[in-house]
Amino acid sequence: MEPPAPLLYRVPALLLLGLAACPGPEPAGPDVLLIVVDTLRQDRLEPYGDPGRPTSPALLALAEEAVTVEGLTSSSSWTTPSVATLFTGLAPAGHRMTRIEDRLEDPETLAARFRAAGYRTACVMTNPILRAEHARSWGWGLQQGFERWDNALALRPEPHRGITSGEVTERGLAWIREEEDGRPWFLVLHYFDPHLVYEDHPDLPFEDPDYEGWVQGGASQEVLRRHQAETSAADRRQLRAYYDEEVRGTDDAVGKLLSALRREGRLEDTLVVFTADHGEELAERGVIGHNHSLHTELIDLPLLVRLPGGEGGGRRLRCRLPLRDLYATILDLAGLPVPEGRGRSFAPVLRGEAPAEDRVCFSEVDFVPPLPGREEKRAALRSVIAGGWKLVENRRLPPGDPGRYRLFDLEADPGELRDRSGDPAQAARMDRLRALLESEPAWFR
Numbered sequence: 001m002e003p004p005a006p007l008l009y010r011v012p013a014l015l016l017l018g019l020a021a022c023p024g025p026e027p028a029g030p031d032v033l034l035i036v037v038d039t040l041r042q043d044r045l046e047p048y049g050d051p052g053r054p055t056s057p058a059l060l061a062l063a064e065e066a067v068t069v070e071g072l073t074s075s076s077s078w079t080t081p082s083v084a085t086l087f088t089g090l091a092p093a094g095h096r097m098t099r100i101e102d103r104l105e106d107p108e109t110l111a112a113r114f115r116a117a118g119y120r121t122a123c124v125m126t127n128p129i130l131r132a133e134h135a136r137s138w139g140w141g142l143q144q145g146f147e148r149w150d151n152a153l154a155l156r157p158e159p160h161r162g163i164t165s166g167e168v169t170e171r172g173l174a175w176i177r178e179e180e181d182g183r184p185w186f187l188v189l190h191y192f193d194p195h196l197v198y199e200d201h202p203d204l205p206f207e208d209p210d211y212e213g214w215v216q217g218g219a220s221q222e223v224l225r226r227h228q229a230e231t232s233a234a235d236r237r238q239l240r241a242y243y244d245e246e247v248r249g250t251d252d253a254v255g256k257l258l259s260a261l262r263r264e265g266r267l268e269d270t271l272v273v274f275t276a277d278h279g280e281e282l283a284e285r286g287v288i289g290h291n292h293s294l295h296t297e298l299i300d301l302p303l304l305v306r307l308p309g310g311e312g313g314g315r316r317l318r319c320r321l322p323l324r325d326l327y328a329t330i331l332d333l334a335g336l337p338v339p340e341g342r343g344r345s346f347a348p349v350l351r352g353e354a355p356a357e358d359r360v361c362f363s364e365v366d367f368v369p370p371l372p373g374r375e376e377k378r379a380a381l382r383s384v385i386a387g388g389w390k391l392v393e394n395r396r397l398p399p400g401d402p403g404r405y406r407l408f409d410l411e412a413d414p415g416e417l418r419d420r421s422g423d424p425a426q427a428a429r430m431d432r433l434r435a436l437l438e439s440e441p442a443w444f445r
Contacts, residue, residue, distance in 0.1 A: 029334040030271040032114065032186045032306045033261075036086070037250055038079060038127055038289060040276035042070075042302045044240075044247050053206055058255025059304065062274065063410050064311035066306035067350050071320040073361035073385060074278050077298035078291035079127055080139070081364070082323065082444075087111070087142055089327030089342030092364055093441040097141075104141025108339050111145030114186035117336050120179055120313050122148035124171045126192035128159040146188075148175060148316075153192070161218070163201070163246075165193045165205040165253035173260055189257070191250045194280065196221050196289060196384040198242035201249050205416055207241040208234070217242050224288045231283040231320045271333055272306035275326065291367040292379045294392055295416050299363050299383075305350050307333065312352055319356035320385055321346055360441045361385040366395075380444060384436045390416065391433035395444055405430065 006190065033327070042048050046056045047063040048070065075085040075092055084090075084097035087109045092098050095106055111121045123146045125131065130139035131154040143149040150171055153164050172189045179185075198215025200207070207217070214227055215238040224239075231239070254274070261267040279298045281287045290298050306313070325343040332338060332345035348354035363383045381397040390408045397404040407421040407430060420426050 009372060029184055029336065031184045031266065032330065032334055033270055033272045034188045034330065035254060035274045036083070036188065037191045037194060037276045038315040039278065039280045040247065040302065041279040041297055042300045043297065044244055045302055047304065048302060049242065053244055055244045057252040058251045058258065059274070062258065062304055062306060063067045063314070064273070065310040066304040067312050067315045067317060069303040069305070069321065070316070072275065072301040072303040072323060073320060073363060074299040074323050074371065075302050075363055077278045077294055077365045078367055079277050080129060083130060083142065085324050086326060089324055091324055091362065093443040096443065098366060098443045104144070107144055107146045108342065110330065111186060113331055113336060115145045115147070118183055119186045120181065120183050121146045121186045122175045123150065123188040123190065124168050125149065125151040125190045126153040126164055126168060128154045131155060139224045160197050162194065163193055163199055163249060165191050165250045169253045169257040172257060176266070191253065193250050194243060194246045198225065198246050200242060201245040204245040204248050206245050207238055213238065215239050215242070228283055229286045236283050239288070243280065243282055266441070269308045271308055273330060274302065274304040276301045291365060294363050294365060294381050296414065307350065312350070315352070317356045319349070319360040320361055322359060322361045325359070328420045360436065364443060366444045382437055382442060384433055384440070385410070386433065386436060389429060389433065391430065392436065393437055
């Protein structure tokens, strides 16, 4: 039996590799708030279109003071490799956190860079696979650089049940207030509620009261996955309703966080970055969940960046950017140096000092469930997005198999519904995109 974990985990100095003991000169940069919402679909947010119901009024308000980016692309369709990329600026082949049981060995985490620059650092982590409590736990190593790693909410007996967004906000605000010592702070808040299970929020009546099917708020993963391949249109609408309630509940908690910071005079000079680790499929393709494909609903991420003072607020950028570049961008926006090989900052684009241009984006999923006998559930996919086109390779199929590659025109077919890989007119494009895929190191084992 593993020992009980403390509610507030203070990372030993040795794990900071000396960074905590030598914090460096007093920093002059802004406070930095990084908000990551687990399993959050971009297209269910009002700043990105009309989801059909008020899912995100707080984000709509934030967008008036922030730069909204459409095109941030996750490195994977599940949490461990995506968060490791965000925290290190490395592709999965570089950080090697590609299984639930993997450990992060890289010391140059985002938090470690802020800690070395004299910031106080903390994270409220709610995802149970990133609990990072001791060396035998999943997620070990992600806590490097954080003075405070609070994963009490991830250690609940049933971490996938219940509604925790409000408590994440409360814990974050409490840390900001109780630890004030004159230094700026770097705080990561990881909200979990949109992840399965989708709970019913009684104060948010998004669901259809006349629906009589099997979709219920709080339905277990087993129930949802048992029915996922045979959902009706009414089932899918009800499923989206409960998911949207979780999104709105999280949005309300984020709104309370930002309102409290504003009332206390802390928001004006704070750099706020709002994003997600991956999205979710809601039975549109016969699957409920994530970690099994690389479709747009899983890897296209929201990104709202409120620069200190609200500089450039209300601007909208449409450009393809890889998640790994957000590491360099956050450091750059805070006025800190970016270690070599840790992505390329797009801070000048956010500030309006450089044009918005698409970058080549790679994504991968090689998810092996941590349960015996489920190897058949393994997904082994890679994708590259370049020039408005997306190529997906299924590594479980042999070379030459006609289904090994799928090609999508993202401008004409943003929902990725029409595979163009069999079109002779796209043969040259297929060759170029395959060459790009082969040029990028893979992390498949």
